[in-house]
Amino acid sequence: MTTVSSHEIRRVGPRFGAEVIGVDLTNAVDPDTTDQLRRALREHKVLVFRDQNLTPDQHVEAVRIFAEPFDHPTAVKDTAHPLAYPYNVRHTGKASTWHIGGLWRSPAFAIESLSYAEVPELGGHTLWADLQAAYDDLSEPFKVLLESVSAVYDANPQNYAQGSKRAAVTETVEHPVVLRHPAGGRKGLFISTSALGLTGVTREEGKVLLDHLLRHASSPDYTIRFGWNPGDFVLWDNQATWHYAVDDYGDGARVYRKVIGVERPGGETGA
Known part of the structure; x- marks a missing residue:
């Protein structure tokens, strides 16, 4: 079944972020809606779809609209789908730092996505910051300096696995701190709190x-x-934003599923 929708993209902030109203991702969407959703992600960078209740299969197919679902080499896999990764913060711990996903690889993940199953009664919000807007507001001389600077990160994906004890860093990867976005070419900062240093x-x-x-x-x-x-x-958009999961809910429940998207063969994403 294909869902043909008349939907609304509702802005939630002056710079970026939007809620998508009227799209049912439990069914395949029509080509015109697919194109509009891809444009919306390029423009708004964070898209929220309320009350979807996606199964693992549906979650993976929703991500496929925008990018190629990624088989993470060290993530714990959902028994219902090998490209979906379940998280329960009571067991896996919290991610309460500003970060970008997949910096152990080059390029980093194109997109990340979450589908929520349990959330705390109060708190447990997520912040995103617009790294392209942050870059725009830098002075021109500072932008010139940053063009020749890269950040160094741990290249061992095992150190990013759920519940792993981080081993000593033996291999690193570098990412430029100014990234020209592969879709559209807009420049933005590309930096994370896990950076080991700058070159x-x-x-x-x-x-x-x-x-x-x-x-x-x-x-x-x-x-x-x-x-x-x-x-x-x-x-x-993991290449235009970074995010922070607010840890203000104590030992409350936060259970969700993650699906990651990377560039399709040829270096392009649907976004």
């Missing part, structure tokens, strides 16, 4: 630059905030 500058300069960039990119000026109900589905 292209001295160690002392790198510490100062990294601290400034992390604080600047997480400024409230660039953020939006979403709260959740069971059944909600969210996906975001």
Whole structure:
């Protein structure tokens, strides 16, 4: 069955972020809606679909609208679908730092997505920050400097696995701190709190630059905030934003499923 929808893209912030009203992702969407959703992700960077209650299969197919679902080498897999990864923060721990997904690989993930099963009664919201807007507000001389700077990250995917004890860093990967987005070419910051350091500058300069960039990119000026109900589905552009799961709910429940998207063969995503 294919769902033909008359839907609304409702902005939730002045810079980015939107809720999609009137699209049922439990069924395949028509080609025109597919194109509109891809354009919406390019424009708004974070899309929220309320009350979807997706099965693992439906979650994977929803991500396939935008990118190629990714087989993570170390993630715990959902028994119902090998490309879906279940999380329960009571067992897996929380991700309460500003971060970008998949920095152990190059390129990093194109998109990430979550489908919520249980959420705390209060709290447990998620923040996103617009890294492209953060870049736009830098001075021109500073932008020129950053063009020659990269950040270094741990390249071992096992160190990002649920419940793993992080081993010593033995292999690293570098990502430029200014990323030209593969869809459209807009420049943005590309930096995460897991950065081990910066290249292209001295160690002392790198510490100062990294601290400034992390604080600047997480400024409230660039953020939006979403709260959740069971059944909600969210996906975001992992190459234009970073995110932070607010840890303000104690030992409350937070159970969700993740599906990751990467570039399709040829270096393109649906987004």
